[in-house]
Amino acid sequence: MIVKPDTLRDQAYKLIRNQIVTRELPLGSHLSVADLSRDLGISNSPIREAISRLENEGLVINHPNSGFHVLTFDDKLVDQLNDTLIVTMSGCYQMCCEDGQEQDLAELLQQRLDQQASQYDGELTFEYVQTTINFDKGFVDACHNDMLSNLMESRFYLLALCAFYLYQDEKESYLSNFREHQGILEKVKTGDREEVFKAIQFHLTKKNHYNGKTR
Incomplete structure (x- = not known):
């Protein structure tokens, strides 16, 4: 080629x-x-x-x-990005369930989580933050829907930059992000659909890591 x-x-x-x-x-x-x-x-x-x-x-x-x-970040933009991810991830999870793709989704999320773990070296880098968004993007990629994938791809760097902004200088926040991803994956593996939806919702609505200051 x-x-x-x-x-x-x-x-x-x-x-x-x-x-x-x-x-x-x-x-x-x-x-x-x-x-x-x-x-x-x-x-x-x-x-x-x-x-x-x-x-x-x-x-x-x-x-x-x-x-x-x-761009600059404020509460409104952060809320909009989080709401977009909640709808996207939850909707794609529902599609995977309806199409019998839950096992494939779990395997893909495991790969993405392993990538996230391997990228972490004790410091927050943009490369690491991209792996956190790539985990969330796994719900979209598992659907094999080109339009959804393209839409997610077009906002990938915006989402990653937002996460980088939110987690900067707050080590516990991005460590908790990894633990939440582990929890989401475990719930996907067990097939408890209601708990998966709840875990996605919690993952993207907590505000304890946002200090509201422009860096």
Whole structure:
């Protein structure tokens, strides 16, 4: 299979996205097309296209009077993201149950949990946080529904950045995330569907790890 090289737009998208998720571009910071073009050595047009894609994925916000900025998190956005995940994970779990895919789901979640465990080295990194979202995404992937998978994929970095923001400097919070994933997996394995729904709900509605401060 011939693999096409990234276009300038794709390169710009990946470079700017990486600067956002590593917080080289801090939350709320202004995005100047001219500055990014100069810093990245890419012309203005691909930079604009990349920013437009990042806006569609929720990582960039267009403020009418001040242009494009990296997103910021507040209670409303966090609640919306959590509600979206609850509906998505619960709905996909229901689909797996109806299609007799519970065993396949359990095996996939076990793989994702193992990846999460192997990535943890005592420090919170964005790579580790991606494995936590990848566990949640396992409910979607187990359905083998391309449309749902694409929708989840388009919000993957937004969800990961939100988790990174919430758990930063609070070691117990991301350790509890791992334990909750273990609990969800065990309930999936036992086939107690009502308890799975409750575990997903609890996992995504607790607020004890959110301090409401923009970092």
